[in-house]
Amino acid sequence: MSxxxxxxxxxASISENEWTVVKLPxxxxxxxxxxxxxVLFRLTGEKTVSAEQIANTEIPSTGKVIVPLSVFIARKxxxxxxxxxxxxxxxxxxxxxxxxxxxxxxxxxxxxxxxVHVERFADGRIFSxxxxxxxxxxxxxxxxxxxxxxxxxxxxxxxxxxxSYLIRADRSATEALASLNDFxxxxxxxxxxxxxxxxxxxxxx
Amino acid sequence: xxxxxxxxxxxxxxxxAQYRDQTRRYLAGELSEDEFRPLRLQNGLYIxxxxxxxxxxxxxxxxxxxxxxxxxxxASKYDKGYGHFSTRQNLQLNWPKLEDVPEILAELxxxxxxxxxxxxxxxxxxxxxxxxxxxxxxxxxxxxxAEIMRQWSTFHPEFxxxxxxxxxxxxxxxxxxxxxxxxxxxxxxxxxxxxxxAIKVWVGGGLGRTPILGTVIEEHLEWxxxxxxxxxxxxxxxxxxxxDNSYKARIKILVKAxxxxxxxxQVEAEWSHLKDAPNTIPEGELERVSKYFEAMPYETLxxxxxxxxxxxxxxxxxxxxxxxxxxxxxxxxxxxxxxxLKPHGTAPGDASSxxxxxxxxxxxxxxxxxxRVSHEQNLILADIKLSDLFAVWEKARANGLATPxxxxxxxxxxxxxxxxxxxxxxxxxxxxxxxxxxxxxxDYLHDIGDIELNISGCMNACGxxxxxxxxxxxxxxxxxxxxxxxxxxxxGNDASLGSVIGPxxxxxxxxxxxxxxxxxxxxxxxxxxRFIDTVRRLGVAPFKAHVYADKSTAKxxxxx
Numbered sequence: 001m002s003x004x005x006x007x008x009x010x011x012a013s014i015s016e017n018e019w020t021v022v023k024l025p026x027x028x029x030x031x032x033x034x035x036x037x038x039v040l041f042r043l044t045g046e047k048t049v050s051a052e053q054i055a056n057t058e059i060p061s062t063g064k065v066i067v068p069l070s071v072f073i074a075r076k077x078x079x080x081x082x083x084x085x086x087x088x089x090x091x092x093x094x095x096x097x098x099x100x101x102x103x104x105x106x107x108x109x110x111x112x113x114x115x116v117h118v119e120r121f122a123d124g125r126i127f128s129x130x131x132x133x134x135x136x137x138x139x140x141x142x143x144x145x146x147x148x149x150x151x152x153x154x155x156x157x158x159x160x161x162x163x164s165y166l167i168r169a170d171r172s173a174t175e176a177l178a179s180l181n182d183f184x185x186x187x188x189x190x191x192x193x194x195x196x197x198x199x200x201x202x203x204x205x
Numbered sequence: 206x207x208x209x210x211x212x213x214x215x216x217x218x219x220x221x222a223q224y225r226d227q228t229r230r231y232l233a234g235e236l237s238e239d240e241f242r243p244l245r246l247q248n249g250l251y252i253x254x255x256x257x258x259x260x261x262x263x264x265x266x267x268x269x270x271x272x273x274x275x276x277x278x279x280a281s282k283y284d285k286g287y288g289h290f291s292t293r294q295n296l297q298l299n300w301p302k303l304e305d306v307p308e309i310l311a312e313l314x315x316x317x318x319x320x321x322x323x324x325x326x327x328x329x330x331x332x333x334x335x336x337x338x339x340x341x342x343x344x345x346x347x348x349x350x351a352e353i354m355r356q357w358s359t360f361h362p363e364f365x366x367x368x369x370x371x372x373x374x375x376x377x378x379x380x381x382x383x384x385x386x387x388x389x390x391x392x393x394x395x396x397x398x399x400x401x402x403a404i405k406v407w408v409g410g411g412l413g414r415t416p417i418l419g420t421v422i423e424e425h426l427e428w429x430x431x432x433x434x435x436x437x438x439x440x441x442x443x444x445x446x447x448x449d450n451s452y453k454a455r456i457k458i459l460v461k462a463x464x465x466x467x468x469x470x471q472v473e474a475e476w477s478h479l480k481d482a483p484n485t486i487p488e489g490e491l492e493r494v495s496k497y498f499e500a501m502p503y504e505t506l507x508x509x510x511x512x513x514x515x516x517x518x519x520x521x522x523x524x525x526x527x528x529x530x531x532x533x534x535x536x537x538x539x540x541x542x543x544x545x546l547k548p549h550g551t552a553p554g555d556a557s558s559x560x561x562x563x564x565x566x567x568x569x570x571x572x573x574x575x576x577r578v579s580h581e582q583n584l585i586l587a588d589i590k591l592s593d594l595f596a597v598w599e600k601a602r603a604n605g606l607a608t609p610x611x612x613x614x615x616x617x618x619x620x621x622x623x624x625x626x627x628x629x630x631x632x633x634x635x636x637x638x639x640x641x642x643x644x645x646x647x648d649y650l651h652d653i654g655d656i657e658l659n660i661s662g663c664m665n666a667c668g669x670x671x672x673x674x675x676x677x678x679x680x681x682x683x684x685x686x687x688x689x690x691x692x693x694x695x696x697g698n699d700a701s702l703g704s705v706i707g708p709x710x711x712x713x714x715x716x717x718x719x720x721x722x723x724x725x726x727x728x729x730x731x732x733x734x735r736f737i738d739t740v741r742r743l744g745v746a747p748f749k750a751h752v753y754a755d756k757s758t759a760k761x762x763x764x765x
Contacts (some may be wrong), residue, residue: 053699122243122326122630124366128443131363143400152227152244167762182223187356188432189483190363197356198490203210205496 003173005180006142007165012180014173017166019089019113021132021146022067025056048065066091066115066144072106089113091146094125098132108139114146116162121153127160134161134191151176155183161191206267206575207352207497209317216359217314220321224248225307227334229440232304243366248306249295249323253627255444256300260323261313262586265333265351265375266276266294266578270565273576275316283309288561290546291553292618292669294332294578295323299625302599321359326367328358328439330372334382335579338498339587340534345377345394345402349495350431357432364439368446369454370410384420384580384696386410387672389456390435394428402428408438408468409460412666416702417457420465422472428491432484437476441468501573501588506538510591525647526609538591540647544584544606545616552634553619554582563604571597576648580669581618583611613650614658614723615641618669620664622679623686629662631679631686636660636715643716644723656736657696672696674737675722676703679717688715692722692748693740705751721752 006015027050049070057071059079066089072079079088089111102108114133118126126145133139137142144164145157150171157165158180167173189196197203209217224244225478231241245252249260249431261276268276272757276296281694283305289297301309322329331351338346354373358364364371377382377394385391393408404426406725426434441580442456445463460468517524532541544564547553556564564584568576571593572586579585584606589597601607610616617640620626623631637660644650663680674693676691687709694703725748740748 022754026311029427120238120710122366123448124326124368125444125448127363127365131440150240153365156362156365163572179223182359183216183219185215186362187216188361191360194483198486198487198493201212203212203490203493205493 001173003167003169003171005167005177006165007072007158007180008163011183012177014177015164019066019115019144020060021115021117022057022059022071022090024068024071025058027053032199042121043179043182063087063090066113069093069101069104073100076104083110089115091115091117092129093117094119094129098129098137102137104174108133108137109141111141113138113142115146118145118147118149121148121150123148127156130157130160130162131191138198141174151179153179154179155181159186159190159192206269206348207264207494213317213356214314217317217319217321220319221307221314223308224310228304228307243325245303246325247322247327248310248325249320249364250303250306251324251627252303253299253625256608257303257306258621258625259298259306259309260291260299261296261298261317261318261320262323262330263295263578264355265337265348266335266500266580267348268576269316270445270568270574270579272316272318273561273565273568275312275318276567277558279312280561281558285557286559287557288528289552289621290556290578290582292580292620292667293323293330294335294521294576294580295330297402297454297621299621321649324370324480326371328361328364328367328371331355331358332383332388332580334370335577335581335585336382336532336541337377337577337588338500339534339536339539339541339720340378340382341533342380343535344380344396346495346498347375347377347383347392347394348498349491350392350394350428351375352494352497352542353490354431354662357435357484363436364443367439367446368442369451369456371456372448374433379698380695381698381700383698384669384672385759386700387412387416387669387696388419390438390486391419392431392551397425402722404428404431406434408472408598409465411455411457412669412671413455414452414478414664414666415455415457416666416671417461418702419457420701422465422469429486429488432486433479433482434472434476436484437472437479440475441471445471477688500536503536503539504589504590506536506590506592508537510538513591513594514764515636516595521578521605522602522609523595523598525651526602526607527594529611529613530557531594531608531709532608534588535586540589540591541592542586542589542609544577544586544599544601545608545611546583546606547610547616548605548608549645550638552621553617553637556584560604560606563600564606567597567600583616610650611649612655613655614644614653614656614719615650616657617641618657618659618673620661620667622668626662628665629660629679630664630681631667632712633660633662633679635687636677636679636712639712639716640719643720653727653740654735659694660721669696670694671702672700672704674735675719676738680709682709684714690718690722690752692745693737695737698755704745705755706745710737722748 004017069092146166251258284298355433374383374388375392387410397403406423407419439632556661577585617637621636623629658675660677661668661670672694678689691703699754
């Protein structure tokens with residue numbers, strides 16, 4: 001049974017997953033430590049991807065694949081043909097810079113799918129990334145949430161512009177479907193409904 | 206005050222259903238402890254030392270008598286017959302059962318209340334001045350904007366899981382009573398030179414482990430952009446705030462790390478895309494919501510009341526209460542009244558179910574059926590006729606709500622501390638009550654005059670110890686409870702953070718430490734000088750010298 005929920009014209013259903021997510025190999029470089037602490041990348045504290053990891057990433061030679069942003073940027077030349085046949089998507093981690101993705105393609109909508117990987121449920125950066133991809137960068141194709149994706153995020157994912165959700169393997173996607181409809185009438189405008197409640201209804205005091 | 210329409214009511218009802226199902230899944234083992242935590246926290250449910258604690262939202266501190274009656278009923282039905290009013294103007298229940306919470310929420314929903322976003326890493330209850338709408342020094346009543354912001358922040362999808370909690374305060378007075386400078390975002394509403402509503406915006410204030418006063422990021426923001434501007438600020442924070450260390454995850458750390466100039470540049474870059482987006486507030490919406498906060502149907506009354514004057518003259522106890530607990534009102538013949546939840550010897554901010562019913566009845570009888578919670582953890586009846594003050598006092602006094610100590614040393618701001626809270630390093634309530642008993646003499650308290658004493662049981666600073674004229678912080682040293690004392694903190698327009706006077710003290714020493722600080726003040730003060738003014742004039746040194754005088758002799762003795 002597939003664990004993928006897709007949203008088509010506002011209707012959610014369980015769908016077959018055509019896309020394979022390509023993962024980076026584990027880092028060969030030893031973590032740099034200072035005073036016993038891992039040296040972190042940027043303020044938000046994630047590790048960088050090494051050139052070696054990028055080179056060693058195994059991309060399946062056929063089928064639809066979603067590759068890591070760092071791999072996509074570094075190895076785009078070898079993916080070019082498959083891009084034209086809509087076989088290549090890109091995934092970004094929540095700490096990665098969207099501008100890097102935008103700069104890597106002439107037209108973002110040449111990508112049939114973008115996925116955002118959320119490592120922990122509590123990492124709400126994914127909602128800003130979805131919002132920006134839709135409202136700032138005009139991405140119109142499938143936007144997928146992957147990683148620690150559980151039913152209680154779904155309503156927020158939908159509102160932030162995500163149209164498919166790969167529910168974590170140990171949970172039921174069928175049961176999760178219900179949470180997309182937790183609320184009927186949101187107050188604020190967001191990606192799925194830009195008009196806030198005061199522009200949708202004539203509320204009378 | 207604001208009344209729900211069908212849209213508001215449906216949302217709150219749907220929230221009850223959602224949370225009921227989340228609780229069911231947790232109890233059935235479908236959600237792990239770790240997975241349930243952010244869900245229950247966003248609903249104000251903490252798992253504490255002895256029982257869960259449920260924090261119920263009181264938006265910007267406004268309550269109707271009907272709501273307070275319901276809170277009183279809930280406290281007796283699901284708890285031990287009392288509740289604790291917090292420094293975020295909310296109500297906390299200390300002993301509810303986890304499995305009862307969905308039922309409590311369903312009861313709250315019947316009176317247009319909820320516990321949405323009262324905890325967790327999201328936008329929390331928006332707070333404001335407890336005298337909003339009635340204060341004579343008010344430029345703008347901020348409550349309509351607070352309600353618009355409450356709605357906007359409720360289940361805002363982009364900001365559902367921020368790096369850390371996010372607190373917004375709004376005010377509309379020259380004399381700040383909403384402590385806007387110690388919030389993640391503080392907004393002061395004012396009328397600009399063209400008589401248009403505008404906002405001065407602070408960002409990056411907060412107490413906790415690293416106390417920082419906010420910095421002005423925008424001197425003049427047109428009111429209709431309040432939501433989109435906040436979205437720009439919070440988006441920058443959501444994307445770039447630290448998530449690797451919860452002690453460094455508040456927006457204040459990001460603002461300090463980037464510097465206000467760079468932070469502002471990033472906010473403005475975001476805002477250039479968001480300005481005039483659909484979340485811009487139309488005039489009509491502000492008008493609609495403002496209708497709920499229109500002036501009460503006040504009577505035309507004389508400025509004086511003979512009966513009131515006579516009661517003041519003949520009854521010193523009443524006069525003492527009026528002096529401390531009765532506040533000016535913008536309408537002639539009316540006053541605002543603070544009911545003290547700080548009787549000496551009990552936990553500051555606690556109210557029994559009976560007291561809640563009494564206050565609700567008083568509100569119905571004398572104050573248009575509404576009341577407010579202050580961040581100083583007292584209850585306010587905002588619209589009392591001068592001629593009714595004596596009757597209100599008698600009823601309040603008979604129910605332990607008229608201790609005339611508002612703004613005095615025993616009007617202590619205090620978190621629940623180690624008796625209840627699992628974060629605390631030390632107990633705070635027993636310290637508060639011991640100090641109250643040490644100073645259990647009203648004449649002496651009145652002589653000491655205006656002073657604010659704030660106690661927090663840990664560096665999360667729920668008791669706002671940094672901005673207390675005297676601040677007390679519970680610390681853990683080798684597994685035992687100690688108390689660090691600071692002086693010179695202050696809230697308001699001239700907000701400042703206190704300075705620690707020296708090594709910490711044991712619980713038993715605390716009443717005498719406060720006594721010594723007061724002794725220095727009494728000795729050194731000039732006429733009309735408040736404690737805080739004396740500290741600012743003299744600095745910490747003379748206070749420190751007196752407090753530690755015995756200690757150094759004792760140590761010298763040992764050394765000899």
